[in-house]
Every structure is written in C-alpha cells, then in structure tokens.
Amino acid sequence: MKLQQLLCCTLLVIAAGTASAQSLYDEKTYRPAAADNRAFRVGDVLTIQIVENASATANADTGTRRNNDMSAELARPHLPAINAGLGVRGDFDGGGRTTRSGKLVAQLTVSVAEVMPNGDLRITGQQLLLINDEKQRINVEGRVRPQDISDANVVISSRLADAKITYVGEGELAARQKPAWWRQFMDWVGL
Template sequence: MGAIVGKAFLVCLLVFTGAATQAESLYREDAYRPLTADNKAFRVGDTVTVQVLENSSASTNADTTTRRKNGISADVSLTRNPSIAAGVNVAGDFDGGGRTQRASRLLAQLSVVVTEILPNGDMKLAGEQILYVNEEQQKVNLQGRVRPQDISEGNVVLSTRLADARITYVGEGDLSERQRRSWWRNIMDWLGF
C-alpha cells in the first residue's frame, strides 16, 4: 500500500511541476531560414562581403588677369620763374592663376557585419580590416547602409551600392610619415613664405 501511495505522490508531483513549466518551440521566427534560401545576410550579426571599387578625380583651373593704369599731370607756368611741371603716373599689373588636380583609386574587399536592421528593411553595415605590408599598417574602415536586394546570391555587395557610405583608408608607418609635410614647412606656409 505504501508503494502505491508513493507512486501516486510521484505522479501528482510530476503533473503539478509539469503544469508550471512552459514548453518552448524549437522554431525561432527571427532565425528561420528555409532550406532552399540563399546565404544572403538578413539579420544582425550576419556578415557581408563588400567589394570596394572607388574611383574619384577632380580638376580645377583658374586664371586671373588685372590691369590698372592711372595718370595725373600738371603744368604751371609763371612769368618771372621758369615753368614748373609735375607728373605722377601709377600703374599696376597682376597675373595669377592656379590649377589643382586630384585622382584617387581604392580597390579592396572586406567582410563587414550587419549592425542594425532599419524599419524599411535596409541593413546598416560596419567593419574594419587591418593589413600589414612591409611593416606598414594599412587600415580600411567601412560603414554604410544597403538594401537587401543589392546583395548578390553570393552574399557580396559593391561599395557603389552603399548609401551613406563612409570608407576610410589610412596607412601608418615610416613611409606614410615621410610623406607628411614637416612642421616647419607648415609654419612657413602659414607665414606666407
């Protein structure tokens, strides 16, 4: 009889504790991907490969020419003294010109992470890649926003398809340091020499 009461107590205990626990589904809507779906990024934390193909060029020319010529002359003649003559001529010429030309090209490929899904479905991306070439550190930072339809089936997007893109490419090391102007040259330029 005691064994039957013990088993009944154990069954009641399991029924009451089982009712207190909640069952969770193995299906998670935010992580669901059909078996036939491609491997494109679609949620925060997914990676996307960005091919950076940026070309830019600018050219500006300016020519300025100014000429000025002024003249004043006077002639005074008195009967007792010799004639007195005076004259002032002022002339000035200025020719100026300038030209600036700049061209840049950046080719890189880096993987970035989806940091946010916007209400309209666009994804914010951010990432950084650091390379060391001949003891020089080369750093590429990328931030931007992409539409899901701009990402290819191979999970790749071109940098030209990013909205609000911020791409920085910075080199640090001896070579980069030698390309910077010296402090005394900046002071001389500021003083106008």
C-alpha cells in the same frame, strides 16, 4: 488495481500541468533551409567590394591691368610754372591648375550593426593589414538596401548609401609622405 491506475494517471496529469514546453522555432533567428545566405539581421556579415575611382581637375586663369595717371600744375606769379605728373601702371597675370586622382580596390567583410525601420541595413567594419611594419587600415560604414545584396552576399561599394570609406597608412613610409614641420610653418607664413 483500477484504483492504482486511476491514481497513477491523476498524478501524471498533475505533473504534466506544471511542466512547460518551449518551441524550437524563434522567428528572430529562423532561416528556412532553402533560404539564401544574404545578410538580413544584426550581427550577420556581408562582403563589400570596394571599387572607387575619383578624379578632379580645376583650372584658373586671371589677368588684370590697371593704368592711373595724375598730373598737376602749380602756377606762381613771376616764377616759372611747376608741372608734376604721376603715372601708375600695374599688370598681373596668374594662373593655376590642380589635378588629383585616386583609386582604391579592396574587399572586406563587415557586420550588420542595425536594421533600420525601412529595412535598410546599417553596416560597419574594418580591416587592418600589416605590411613591412606599415599598418594599413580600411574602414567602411554605410547603409545597404537588401535588394542590392547579391546571392553570394556581396555588395559593391557604389551601392552603399551614406558611405564613409577611409584608407589610412601608419608607419615610416606614411610619415615620410608628410612635409616636415618647418616646411608646414613656412607654408603657413606664406614663404
């Protein structure tokens, strides 16, 4: 009986030696139960609040004046002298003013595409809306510092480094905003 028990224990030890155990802990994906929900790794999502206001004004005034006078006298013996004169005067006054402003307020969720060596997160994402057969597309790319992410996993667009935010419309309304081809040609020619 003791021999059978010893043989059984030996077989169990041999069988256990060939089995391998894997840990349930993976440091790449581990997040403590008490941790917040802020994005910190590739594939995590993050909400961007886009609040952008831009305005620019440029003024230009130009004034030039030019006066040129030239005269000549031709004297011929025994004939009356011929006097000739030429006067040129030019005035130019010009001016212009350009004013442009824009505002974009939106919110979209993007993905972390890369964790950079300094810990910043490179984010990218887009949102496509279809309103009355008009496509409205918002694209966002940039870098986010982890300390700029709120506890609610939100970042305001002014905290993005190297930000590229585009808002493009496609459809009938957007096409009507562009001048006709012949008007573009006339502008190119200068007419």
